[in-house]
Structure formats: structure tokens, C-alpha cells
Amino acid sequence: MGWATPESYFDQLERWLALEGEAERERLADRRRQQRAGNPERSGETLVNLRVTDHRTGLAGRLLMDFAKPASEPLPMNRLKVGAPVVVSGEDDPDLSGQPGVVSARRPNTIQVALDDWPEGRRFRIDLCPDESTRLRQLGAMSRARGLSGSATRLREVLLGFETPRFNDLPRVEMVTALNPPQEEAVRFALAARDLAIVHGPPGTGKTTTLAEIVLQAVRAGEKVLACAASNTAVDNLLEKLAGVMPSVLRVGHPARVFEALRGHTLDELVENDEASAIVREMHRDADRLLRAADKPSRSRDAHQRRRELRAEARELRRDARHLERHTIQQVIDAADVVCTTLTIDEELLGDRRFDLVVIDEACQATEPAVWQAVLRAERLVLAGDHCQLPPTVLSAEAAREGLGVSPMERLVGSAGSDVFRRLTVQYRMHERLMAFPSARFYAGELVADASVRGRRIADLPGIQPELAERPILEFWDTAGAGWDEQLEPDGSSKQNLKEAGWVVGQVRELLEGGVPADEIAVIAPYAAQVRLLRGRLQVPGLEIDTVDGFQGREKEVVVITFVRSNPTGEIGFLGDTRRTNVALTRARSLMRAIGDSATLGGNEFYAALLDDIQQHGEYHSVWELGDGA
Numbered sequence: 024m025g026w027a028t029p030e031s032y033f034d035q036l037e038r039w040l041a042l043e044g045e046a047e048r049e050r051l052a053d054r055r056r057q058q059r060a061g062n063p064e065r066s067g068e069t070l071v072n073l074r075v076t077d078h079r080t081g082l083a084g085r086l087l088m089d090f091a092k093p094a095s096e097p098l099p100m101n102r103l104k105v106g107a108p109v110v111v112s113g114e115d116d117p118d119l120s121g122q123p124g125v126v127s128a129r130r131p132n133t134i135q136v137a138l139d140d141w142p143e144g145r146r147f148r149i150d151l152c153p154d155e156s157t158r159l160r161q162l163g164a165m166s167r168a169r170g171l172s173g174s175a176t177r178l179r180e181v182l183l184g185f186e187t188p189r190f191n192d193l194p195r196v197e198m199v200t201a202l203n204p205p206q207e208e209a210v211r212f213a214l215a216a217r218d219l220a221i222v223h224g225p226p227g228t229g230k231t232t233t234l235a236e237i238v239l240q241a242v243r244a245g246e247k248v249l250a251c252a253a254s255n256t257a258v259d260n261l262l263e264k265l266a267g268v269m270p271s272v273l274r275v276g277h278p279a280r281v282f283e284a285l286r287g288h289t290l291d292e293l294v295e296n297d298e299a300s301a302i303v304r305e306m307h308r309d310a311d312r313l314l315r316a317a318d319k320p321s322r323s324r325d326a327h328q329r330r331r332e333l334r335a336e337a338r339e340l341r342r343d344a345r346h347l348e349r350h351t352i353q354q355v356i357d358a359a360d361v362v363c364t365t366l367t368i369d370e371e372l373l374g375d376r377r378f379d380l381v382v383i384d385e386a387c388q389a390t391e392p393a394v395w396q397a398v399l400r401a402e403r404l405v406l407a408g409d410h411c412q413l414p415p416t417v418l419s420a421e422a423a424r425e426g427l428g429v430s431p432m433e434r435l436v437g438s439a440g441s442d443v444f445r446r447l448t449v450q451y452r453m454h455e456r457l458m459a460f461p462s463a464r465f466y467a468g469e470l471v472a473d474a475s476v477r478g479r480r481i482a483d484l485p486g487i488q489p490e491l492a493e494r495p496i497l498e499f500w501d502t503a504g505a506g507w508d509e510q511l512e513p514d515g516s517s518k519q520n521l522k523e524a525g526w527v528v529g530q531v532r533e534l535l536e537g538g539v540p541a542d543e544i545a546v547i548a549p550y551a552a553q554v555r556l557l558r559g560r561l562q563v564p565g566l567e568i569d570t571v572d573g574f575q576g577r578e579k580e581v582v583v584i585t586f587v588r589s590n591p592t593g594e595i596g597f598l599g600d601t602r603r604t605n606v607a608l609t610r611a612r613s614l615m616r617a618i619g620d621s622a623t624l625g626g627n628e629f630y631a632a633l634l635d636d637i638q639q640h641g642e643y644h645s646v647w648e649l650g651d652g653a
């Protein structure tokens with residue numbers, strides 16, 4: 024991708040945003056149509072037939088409502104993640120106008136939404152809603168970036184590839200965290216950057232740890248830092264690391280979107296705990312007293328005049344209280360060394376503040392339009408991520424084709440090459456055998472397993488039965504020729520594979536019987552239909568069954584993968600994006616089992632190489648060996 028001018032770049036971005044908006048609205052309309060067809064939950068963006076099981080008042084007076092199914096059965100698979108904007112409406116409400124809210128917590132059987140007001144109705148539905156406000160903020164930032172002039176354009180030109188990034192000599196740095204050599208090198212490289220540096224962090228290599236050290240060093244040098252990420256979860260992961268190494272970290276954003284344990288860092292709580300807030304509360308109470316006094320019946324001659332005076336006084340007190348509160352908020356922000364936020368920045372709150380350093384974690388999950396709000400506030404920018412894992416989610420197929428799915432980080436790594444990034448190479452997650460293939464394919468063979476994980480075995484967990492302890496680290500079971508075909512999910516468009524699902528159930532049972540705790544097992548399927556099928560069959564508390572997207576950034580001791588695709592034409596759909604498979608293959612710490620059809624997958628060069636590698640290591644089995652089902 025290349026652009027001749029900033030104008031053509033921003034024109035392109037505006038077009039992409041328009042296409043995304045269209046696609047989102049189209050999807051909502053689709054969901055409504057499905058609702059009439061009687062299957063609104065299939066989309067994963069709607070939950071229906073919910074009742075309120077609990078409610079309480081949360082921070083800043085927001086109403087926190089828990090919703091569950093009638094018999095508290097597990098909720099169907101859905102994309103209503105913590106932080107997602109939703110609308111809660113009564114089932115009988117014909118136009119589903121409802122109350123806007125934000126998902127604030129989720130458990131297998133309940134979902135909690137933070138709302139400003141009680142929605143009408145007795146049975147409820149929750150719909151994910153298009154996030155127009157995010158798009159508007161992005162458009163605003165893009166138009167400001169387009170209009171920059173003079174020296175302010177420097178970072179923009181570097182990001183667009185019109186100018187090359189500049190670096191000072193590598194500084195000597197006394198690290199606070201115990202880092203490995205490539206991590207130290209990345210910290211020094213990022214601190215030497217005069218405009219832009221990139222940290223490439225393959226799975227488990229301590230990218231967030233490294234970023235936290237970069238931020239800490241900047242703060243030690245007296246700088247102010249803005250620490251961002253595309254998702255609330257990624258911001259919280261970064262916040263958690265930062266809060267561990269420095270005191271003055273502030274998290275802005277809807278408190279409902281922040282992990283409970285980190286809420287002490289939120290702006291709402293810090294303001295609430297500030298001395299000035301006690302005065303503000305007192306002022307509000309005084310204003311209430313004045314209003315009550317004004318309401319008291321009185322027969323005196325000047326009662327009317329007196330009432331007016333009291334009300335005016337109350338109004339003034341309220342105005343002063345609000346003023347003091349705004350002032351307190353700004354003071355709390357000013358006092359923080361580091362401000363953490365998602366890339367959707369509250370412009371009103373941050374005003375015209377600029378930061379010496381802006382870091383973006385999980386930068387490969389951010390689209391081009393998504394980064395400009397943060398970039399505009401930056402003197403220097405550090406991006407951290409892994410372009411060999413999942414790219415940003417894009418709804419519009421047209422925008423995706425034109426390149427919206429390529430993050431700026433991926434684009435820059437491609438165009439500027441190693442001049443602009445440093446790669447972390449020591450990983451702290453996987454047994455070295457599990458690391459080998461992904462390392463060779465995606466990371467130029469550079470990954471090294473740290474001594475603490477290199478020989479990691481399932482037997483290291485307490486209570487593992489001897490039979491399981493001796494099983495190989497990796498097994499691939501091939502269904503080729505066995506007729507274990509994929510199916511289209513009944514009345515859906517996602518794929519499932521009943522026979523593979525049956526095999527997975529057997530594997531999970533064996534692992535549980537072998538002593539692996541359920542919460543140390545992940546079942547990963549690329550297709551939502553297979554996930555739904557397996558969740559129905561395997562209702563084990565603690566066991567996680569999800570799509571690849573649900574596991575990005577996470578790890579488990581044991582991973583079972585079902586590839587699902589098995590058809591005579593070698594069709595592999597989005598398994599063709601091997602970055603998705605890279606994520607699946609790099610989640611397990613010590614044991615991995617996978618099942619798939621080599622005849623279907625093997626037409627693709629990547630899977631052919633994977634299968635070859637597995638065969639060479641004697642980890643290959645055919646389901647024909649199982650005798651029965653084949």
C-alpha cells in the first residue's frame with residue numbers, strides 16, 4: 024500500500040470508515056431480519072429472553088444490572104464482550120429503542136450491563152450496537168491530522184512513510200525490570216527514537232513487560248506518557264504491568280469497562296477519593312437543603328421572594344460544585360505520569376494535552392483510522408504488537424480488500440523493515456517443541472525458549488496421572504479418508520464437524536481424568552458453529568472453548584485444536600489466513616493435540632509444511648488407528 028500524498032491517504036481512510044459504517048448498519052438490519060425469522064442469537068450479537076437477576080448502583084451512580092436466562096442456563100456464545108456498547112430493551116418493545124449501556128462483566132450464565140436508567144419491560148434482550156461515536160472521533164482526528172502544517176507534520180510524514188524515522192545514539196539505561204538482552208535492546212532502541220519505534224513481540228516474549236519498562240524509563244526522565252491499546256482488555260493488561268512498577272498511573276474510560284481489581288486507578292475513583300470531592304458532595308447536600316427549604320410552605324409576605332432567592336442560591340452552589348469537580352478532574356489528570364486509555368480517546372477530558380511519549384500496545388489490532396487520535400497527541404510514538412497474529416477486525420469486505428485490515432504497524436514493518444523495529448525473541452510460554460514450527464514459519468527461526476519453559480511438561484503440574492505424564496507433547500490426528508466431513512451448521516452459515524467434535528470430547532475427558540484441571544485446558548476451533556456444538560457437549564466448569572479470536576493474547580497449559588474443514592474440494596476458507604493458525608498453535612504451554620483433515624488442509628503450502636514437520640517428529644496419527652469411528 025502506498026499513497027502519493029497525505030491527502031490521498033486520508034481520503035482513503037474516510038472511504039474505509041464510510042464502508043465500515045455501512046457494513047455495521049447492514050449487519051444490524053440483518054439481525055433484525057433474523058429476529059423475525061426466529062433466530063436472533065445466532066449472530067452472537069444479540070441475547071434474548073433475559074431476566075434481571077440482580078442490580079446495584081455502581082461507580083458514578085451508574086446502574087449495574089445482571090441478566091440471565093430463565094433457568095440460569097449458560098448464555099449462548101456471543102460477542103458482547105466487556106466494554107461493548109449495547110442496547111437493552113424490553114422484549115415487547117416493538118422498535119427496540121431501549122436503554123444504551125456498556126457490558127461491564129460476564130460470566131457463563133450472566134451478563135452485567137452498566138446503564139444510566141432502568142429499561143422498560145420484564146423480559147429483556149441485549150443487542151450489540153454500532154459504535155458511531157468512535158467513528159466520529161476517528162474522523163475528527165483524521166481531519167485535524169490532514170490539516171497539520173509546519174514541524175507538526177513530522178510524525179505524520181514518518182507514519183505515512185514520506186520521511187524516515189530518526190534515532191539518537193542508543194542510551195545507556197539502568198533497567199528497573201529484570202529483562203533479557205533482546206528486551207533491553209528494544210527498550211534502548213525505543214528510548215533512542217526521535218519520532219517512531221516499533222517493538223515486535225512474538226507470543227509470550229514479554230512485549231507488554233518491555234513496553235512497561237519503556238514507559239517507566241520515560242517517566243523517570245520526567246516525561247508524560249499516554250499508554251493506549253485498541254481494546255479495553257489490552258489497556259488493562261498494560262495498566263496492570265504499569266501499576267506494578269510505578270505509582271502514578273491513571274486509567275480513563277468508563278469504569279464499567281475496567282477490570283475490577285484495577286478500578287482504584289480509574290479517573291472516577293481517584294476523583295471520588297480526592298479531598299475536593301468531599302467538598303463537592305457537601306455543596307450538593309447544601310444545595311438540596313436550600314431547595315427543600317424553598318419548597319416549605321410559608322405564609323409570610325416575602326415568601327415568594329425568599330423562595331426565589333433560595334433557589335438561586337442552590338443553583339449557584341450547584342454550578343460552583345460542578346466547576347470544582349471539573350477542576351479536580353483536570354488536576355487528577357495533570358498529576359498522573361501516565362494516562363491509560365483505549366484508542367478511542369475522550370477528547371473533552373484530555374483537552375489539548377500532548378504527551379512526550381505515546382505507546383500503543385497490541386498495535387496490530389488497530390486499523391489506520393484508529394490510531395490518529397493518539398498520534399495527534401504524541402511527540403514520539405512507540406508501537407508494540409505482532410503482525411504475525413490476528414489483524415484488526417474489519418466488517419466491510421470491500422474495505423478489507425482495499426487494505427483496512429492492514430494495521431499501520433504491519434504496514435510500517437513491511438515498508439521500513441528492520442530499521443524501525445526490534446524483535447523480542449526469548450519466549451516464556453511454550454515447550455520448545457511447541458515453539459519450533461511457529462518460530463520457523465513466522466519469526467525467521469529466531470525464537471528461543473527460556474530455560475524456565477524449554478522443557479516444560481504436563482507432568483510438572485501437581486496431580487497428573489503417570490499415563491498422561493508420559494504422553495507426547497504434540498499429537499496431530501488426521502481424518503483423511505475417514506469421511507469425517509464438515510457440515511454447515513443447521514440454519515447458520517458457520518461450519519461444524521460432528522466427528523471431530525466427538526474426538527475432542529474424548530480428548531478432554533482423558534485430560535480431565537489424567538488430572539489436568541479444567542481451567543488449564545483450552546479447546547480452540549476456528550469456527551463459531553464448532554464452538555457452539557462443543558460448548559453444548561462439554562459443560563465442564565472452568566473449561567474454555569472458544570474461537571481463535573477469543574484466545575489471542577492468552578495461554579493455557581493444554582490446548583486441543585479442531586480444524587473443522589474437511590471437504591473434497593480442499594476448501595479451507597479463512598484458515599487460509601495462517602496468522603489465525605499461528606495464534607492457535609502458540610497458546611499451549613506444555614501439551615497440544617490437534618485434529619484435522621490432511622487431504623483438505625494439505626493443499627495449502629503452510630499446512631503441508633506443518634504436517635510434514637509433525638510427521639518427521641513422529642507425532643502423526645490417523646483416526647483409522649482409533650478403529651471404531653473411522
Ligand SMILES: Nc1ncnc2c1ncn2[C@@H]1O[C@H](COP(=O)(O)OP(=O)(O)OP(=O)(O)O)[C@@H](O)[C@H]1O
Pocket residue numbers: 201202203206224225226227228229230231232233451576577
Ligand atoms: N525478562 C523476563 N524474565 C522473566 N519472565 C518474563 C520476562 N519477560 C516477560 N516475562 C514473562 O513472560 C510472560 C509474558 O509476558 P507479557 O505479558 O509481557 O507478554 P506479551 O508478549 O505481552 O504476551 P502476549 O504475547 O501473550 O501478548 C509473563 O508471565 C511475564 O512475566
